[in-house]
Amino acid sequence: MSPAYSITFAVLGIKPEPYAVTPILSARVGIAALAEEPVHAIALRAQVRIEPRRRSYTDEEAAGLTDLFGPRERWQDTQRTFLWMHCATTIPGFTGGAEVDLPMQCTYDFEVAGSKYLHALRDGTVPLRFLFSGTVFIRGEGGFAVQQVPWDREDTFDMPVSVWRDLMAAHFPNSGWVRLTRETLDALSAFKHERGLLGYDDAVTKLLTAGRDAT
Known part of the structure; x- marks a missing residue:
């Protein structure tokens, strides 16, 4: 060239x-x-x-x-x-x-x-x-x-x-996602199961509410 x-x-x-x-x-x-x-x-x-x-x-x-x-x-x-x-x-x-x-x-x-x-x-x-x-x-x-x-x-x-x-x-309509470690995901799954929650969104919402109430 x-x-x-x-x-x-x-x-x-x-x-x-x-x-x-x-x-x-x-x-x-x-x-x-x-x-x-x-x-x-x-x-x-x-x-x-x-x-x-x-x-x-x-x-x-x-x-x-x-x-x-x-x-x-x-x-x-x-x-x-x-x-x-x-x-x-x-x-x-x-x-x-x-x-x-x-x-x-x-x-x-x-x-x-x-x-x-x-x-x-x-x-x-x-x-x-x-x-x-x-x-x-x-x-x-x-x-x-x-x-x-x-x-x-x-x-x-x-x-x-x-x-x-x-x-x-x-x-991702009305949603998004974050990356979690396997240990965190397992703990979140156990929390969801123990409380009979329907999904991970419900589990995170409950944890956030508990955190706000504790402060």
Whole structure:
């Protein structure tokens, strides 16, 4: 490939994938390739990071972010950009430019920093940065050539909080989940059984009520 070859990426939008079995967002990515030879394929990877300093927060949101960043007065030192996810896709051949969907696998697990952050937000947008990498395959007159996506290819996108909330509501309507150790789950199961409760939600509610009454 010629040294003058250039390829750029731009995130055009993000929406929930409606027919996926698990929660998946779909990022629409625009690609521009400046070269005489057509692109045969791209093995594209992206690191998606959250940049919390790019937006403001209400007091309610700040309370929900305490586990991640501590109290608001410490945010100047604790609020840093952090990784949300890695994602990848294979892009078929095109000439000049193309638009493709990049799948973004999500989780509602509150042990994951990205989920904690997103759950705390009530409105506005999620400040994202996409760092692109991967391999570009070119088919020219002399055969195939391979080039790595330049290290500085990136783009920012402010995803509406409602997009993530709609995704979670579709897969976990009026619910969520937390990860427990086997010992904690066994103890909760025993508590539920001993008191004849119908489900784990009832057991947790009873424990929370008892805890409030004891204080």
